[in-house]
Amino acid sequence: MIMLKVESVTKRFGGLVALRNVSMSVNKNEIFGIIGPNGSGKTTLFNVISGVLRPDEGKVIFEDKDITHMRPSDRVKLGIARTFQTIRVFPYMPVYWNVMVTASSVYSDSRIAKARVSWALIITGLLGEAGELAGKLTPYKLKMLEFARCLVANPKLIMLDEPFAGLSPEEIERLISIILKLRENGLTFIIIEHKLKYLMRIADRIMALSLGEKVAEGKPDEVARHPKVIEAYIGVT
Amino acid sequence: MEFTLIKFIFIFGVLHSFIYLSFALGFSLVFGVAKIPYLSYAGLYTLSAYLMHLLLTKAGIPTIISAISSIGAIGGLSIVIGDYIVKPSMKNPLSIFISTMTVSYIVEEVFRIKMGLTPVALPALRGVITIAGVPVAQQWIAVLIIGAVSSFLVLIYLSKTATGKSIRAVAESWYESMIIGINPYKVFRVTMLIAGLLAGVASISLSPLKAVVPSMGWSPLFVSFAIVILGGMGSIKGTVVASFIYGFVEQFVTWKYGGAFASIVPLALIVLVLIFRPTGLFGEKE
C-alpha cells in the first residue's frame, strides 16, 4: 500500500524553480532512494515533505491524509521524522534532552517517553554520552544523535538526508545494518545519498532528480542505466 | 492656514529628518555591522557636549577648535570602548546590552554630580533667516548643513572607498566577509570610529538648540533605535529613508494633534510596521 504520495509539487524561490511538477509515491516498508547532482532539488523536496517549506503548487499526502499545510511538528507526530543534510542538533543541550525534546512532544506520558529515549539511545549506542553536551560529540555520534531523534518520534517514515556523508566504511556498514533491521520492523525510509554504491545495495526503488525535475524512477539498476541519469551524473559514479 | 501648515510641516520635517539622520546613521552602522546594540551612544552624545563646554569655559579654547577637538576625542573614545568594552563581552550578545549601557550611565551620573545643578548652554548662531515666510534660526540651518554633509560623506565613504565597501559587506554577513578576506575587527574599529565621530557631530550641532543636561543622550538613542529598526538593520538606505519618515510623521503629528502625541505615534507606527514587515522596511529576510 502507498504510504506517502507527492502530487505534482512545484516550489519556486523568487525567479528560480527548485522543484517543477514533481510527483512520487512511497510504499509502506520500502527504502526509497533519491539521487541527483547538487542543486537538483532533493533537499527542497525533503523540506516540502517534512513541512519546513510550503509548496507553491501540488499536494503532499501521507496515509491518505492531505498534510500539505500541516505544521512540521504535527507531521512529526503523524510519524514523519527526518534528518538534515548538514548535521543539526541542539549544541548546548545534553544528548539525552536533545532526544527527549522530541519524545516528550510525541508522547504525552513521560514514562513512555523516557523508555523510548533510552531504547533509542541504546540502539544508536549513545547511552554512554547521554549526559554530554551534544556540541561535544564526534561527527558519527552526531549523525547517530539525529538518527535517535528520528527514532524516538515513533516514526512510520524516516527521511535521511545524506546519512553516509562523512562516515568511514565501517560506520556506514553499522548504520546500514541498523536501517535494515528497522526496516524489518516495518519502518519506511526515504534516503537522499550521493554514495550510490551503498544506496543501490539497500534501496528498493530510486528516483533521480535533475534541475528540479524527475528524470527517472524505478529499480536501482534500471535507474543507474538510464541515459538521462548518466548524463546528469557524468563523472559522479 | 492650511498652506502655512503644510509649509511649516515641510520645513521642520526636513530639519528634524536631518537631525535624526545625523545621529541615527552612526548608530545604524554599529548596529548593522557588528549586530550589537551600542548603548554607549547616549553617553558619547552627552560627553561630547560637556567636553566642548569644558574646553570653551575652563580652557578658553575658541569655539571651532574646541568643537573639532571634542568630536575627535569622542571618536577616539568610541574606538577604545569598542576594543575594551564591547569586544570582550561579544562572547555573549546579551552582555553587550549591559557593558555598553554602563558607559552611558557612568557618563550621565558623573556629570550630574559634578555639574548637574543647572544646565549649560553651548554657543549657538544667534541670527534668524526666513524661508518662505517661516523664520528659522541660523543654528537650525547649521544643523541641516552639518547633518547633510556628514551623512553625505559617510554614504560616499561607504559606497566608494574599499573600507567602506567592506563595512557594508560585513553588514551583509559577518562570516562570508571573513571568508572573502576582510578582517571584521578592523572594519569593526573603523565603524566604531565613524559612529563616535557622528555622535560627536550630532551632539555638538544639536546641543545649542536646547540646553545641555546630563540625561540628554537617551532620547537620541531611543530615536536611533526606532529609526534603525524601522529602516531595517544593516541597511544604510533603510536608515536614511526611515529617518525621513520618522521626521515627517513626527512633525505632522505635532502640528495636527499637538506635541504630546508626537513622541508616541511614530513609535506605535513602528510597532505596526514590524508586525507586517518583521525585518523593517529594507532589512533582509532571514
Next chain:
Amino acid sequence: MSQNVLIGVFVVILVIVGAVAYYAGKGATTTVTTTITQEKTVTATQTQFVTVTGTPGPTTSPSPTTTPSPTTITQTVVVTTPVEFKGEVKVGALLPLNLPIGQLMLGAIQMAADEINAKGGVLGYKVIVVPYDTQWQADKAAEGYKYLAQQGVKVVLGVFGSHEALAIMDLLALYQVPVIASGAVSDQLDQMVLKNYDLYKYWFRAYVSATMQAAATWDILAYISKTFNYTRYGWIYEDLPWVIPHAAYGQVRSQQEGMILAAAVGVKTDITSFADAFQKVLSNGSQIIVWQFSGTEDYVFARDYYDMQVPLIALGGGSYAMLDQFYNQTGGKAEGLICISWGFPAPFTPKTMEFYNKFKQTFKTEPIFTTWYAYDSLYIWANAVESAGTFDVEKVIPILEKTVYVGAAGVYEFTQSHSAKLAPDRIYPVFFQWQSGQRVVIWPLNVVAPGTKLLVPKLEGGKRVWVEVPWPPK
C-alpha cells in the same frame, strides 16, 4: 582558571568600591558643603558598615545610611562655636538626591541646621540632618519615611514630589512623625487633611498647592489683561500630569475674569522647536501667552520667542528661566519674558538677602524655587518646638497650626489644609521681566520699585519692538 577568575572578581569589586569611596571622600574636601556632608558620610559610614557586617546582629540596623551623615559637618561647625548641647535631635530629609533640586534642597536644610546649631540648637539639642535618597520614586519615598521614622527623627523635611508625598500619607498616622514638605503641590493632599484630620494632621506643606500656584499666575495674568484689554490668552504647557490642576483652575478662573482660552498647546519635555506652538497661538488670535514647563524647555522657548518675533507678552514659569545666568545663556533672546519665581533676591523679609547671598556663595548657583522653602521649613519646625518646649508631636502640631513665621521666602501661616497661605503679605511668588539682562520685578505690585517700566512687544514691519509702559499703570 575559573577559580582565579572568581577570586579576581571579588578582589576587583573590593578594589573598585574602595577606590570609589576613597575618591568620593577625597573629592569632598574640595567640593561644596552639601557634598562635604555627603562625602563625609562616606568615611563615617564605612566604619559603621564594617562594624555592622562584622557583627551581623539583625537588631542593629543593617543600613549604612544609619550614620547620621551630617554629624561630621555639624561637629566642624561646633568646633568653631563652642556650644554645650544636651544631646542630639535628628531631622529627616526625604529628597530625590539624584536630581539637582534634591541636592540643593538638602544643602539648604543642612545650612539651616548649621545655623541653628551655631545658635545653640533646638531646646539645647544639636540638630542632625539624616538624608534619604528617594530617587524620585514613590516606593523608595515610602521606604525612606519608614527608615527615617525608625532612625527616630522628630520631623521629616523635603518631600518634593507629589507622588512621594502621596506614598507616605497613609504612613503618617502609623509612625506619627510629622512632615513639613517643601514641594508636593498636589491638591489631593490638602483634601486629605481636610477630610480626615486625625489621620493626616501630621502633614504640613511649607509651600503652596498647585491650585494656589495657578491662582498666583492668574492674578498677574488677569491684571495685565485688564490693563491692556486682552480677552484671549494662549496656553503653552508641558503635557505632564502636574499641569492638570492648572488647567482645571484656569477653566474656572478664566470665566470669572471673562477671558477665553484661544489655544492650548501641550509639548513634550524633549521639544526642539516651539514654532508650531507659537504658530497655533498666533493664528488663533491670542493676545497674551501663558507658558509652564518643568524641564529645560525654557531655553528652546526663549529662543523661538525671539526667532519667531512673537509680538505677545509671554508670562509663566519654568525651572531655569528665573536663574540669573539664563539671559546670557540664551544670548539675550530671553528679553521681555515674564517669569514666575517662588523665591527672589529682593529684600522682602530681613532673611531673604542673607540666605540668598550665603547660599549663592556656597553653591555657586542661585537657590532654585523650593530650595528657599526647604531652608525655612527647618526653622519653622525649630521655632514651633522651641515655643512648645518639647519635641512631642501632639504638642508641636497645634503650635505649627498657629505659627506665623517670617522666613527667607516670605511669611508662613498654615491654612486649614496645612498648606502655606498664599497672599502678597504671606507666601507669594514674584513675577519679573527680563529687561536687557536685568530681572525687573513687576508683580506683586506692593514690591514693584518706583519708576519701573513694563516692556510690551509690538509688531512694526515684521520686526518686534518693545514699547515701554510705566508700571504700575496709573
Next chain:
Amino acid sequence: MFRQKTVADKVRENLLGIIVLLILALLPMRANDFLLDTLVRTYIFVILAVTLDFFSGTTGYLNLGHSFIFGLSAYLTGILYVYLKIPTEIAILGAGLLGTFGSLALLLPSLRVRGVYFAILSLLYPIIFIGIVTTQPFSLYLGGEGGLRIKQLFLDIARKLPPTERLAFLHNAYYYLSFILMVASFIVLYKLAYNEFGFKLRSIGQDEELSEAAGVNTTNMKIKGFLLSAVFASYAGALYAGMRPPITVDFVNTGSILLPTLTAMIVGGAGTIIGPAIAAFLLTLLYQYLWGLVGLWRTVAYMIILLAFVLIRPQGIFFDIYLRIRRLVDKVIG
C-alpha cells in the same frame, strides 16, 4: 538514570536552598523594618528576574517589555480600585490575571518578529505606555500628578489593631506575601525550566526551525512559556502596587524596573533561573547599601561593578559561583 529519588536524596540535593529559605523565612523575628522593606523590593525584583529569564533566557527572545507587564497589572490594580471601587486585596487578584492576558499584546508580535527586532519592538511597549499615561486626556484618568492612589494592602486591618502591633503586622504581612510569591514563582519556574518544558523552550532558543522539525510546536510553546512568565510578573506588579501606592509611571519605567531585572538575568547567567535569582537578590541589596558607602556616587560604583562582572564573565558569573558553592556543600555532606 531513572532511579527513583528518596526524600533524603532530595533534601541533600537542595540542602543549600532549604537553609537559605529557612533563614529568610525566619528573618522577620530579628530584622528591623527597614531591612524587611528593602527585602520586599528585592523579592519583587527576584520574581521579575526569574520570570524574564524563564522566557527570554531560554527562548532567546529578549523581552525588553517586561516592565510593561509589571506596570500594566499595577495600573489595572489602581483602575479596579479607583473606578470599580474594588478593595485592594481583591483588586490585586483580578489585576494579576487581567495583566497576564493584557501582556499577550506584547507576545503576539514575537510570533513573527525575531531576534533583535523583537527586543526593540518589545522595548517600545513600555515607552509608548508611559507616553500614553502621562499625556492628556489619559493622564486625567490614570492618576494625574501624584499617580493612582489606592488604599494600601491590609491598611484597614492594621488600623483596627492596637498601635503597638500595627507596624509589625504590616511589615510581616508584606514580607511574607512577597516572600511566598517569590518562592512559589521560583520553584515553579525552576522545576519547569529543567524538565521537558524548559528544554523545549531552550531548543527554540538554539535552533527554532530544527526544534519545529523535531516535533516541538514552537508557537504553542512560546505562548505557554510567555504566559507562565507573565502571570508571575503581573502578580508581582499587582502586589507591589498594593504594597507601595501610589501607582506612577515608575512601575513601567524601563530604567527603574527593567534595568535591574535585565542586568540580573545577564550577570546571573541567562537561562539558568537560579543564577538570575541570586543576582537579582544580591545586586538589589548591593545597590541599596552602596548609598551608605559612596553616597551620590552609588550609581557610578554600581555600574563599574556591573561592567567588571560582564567583562570578566560575559556568560554570567553568579551561576558559576553558585555551582562552586554547591559542589563545596556536596563535598562537605559527602
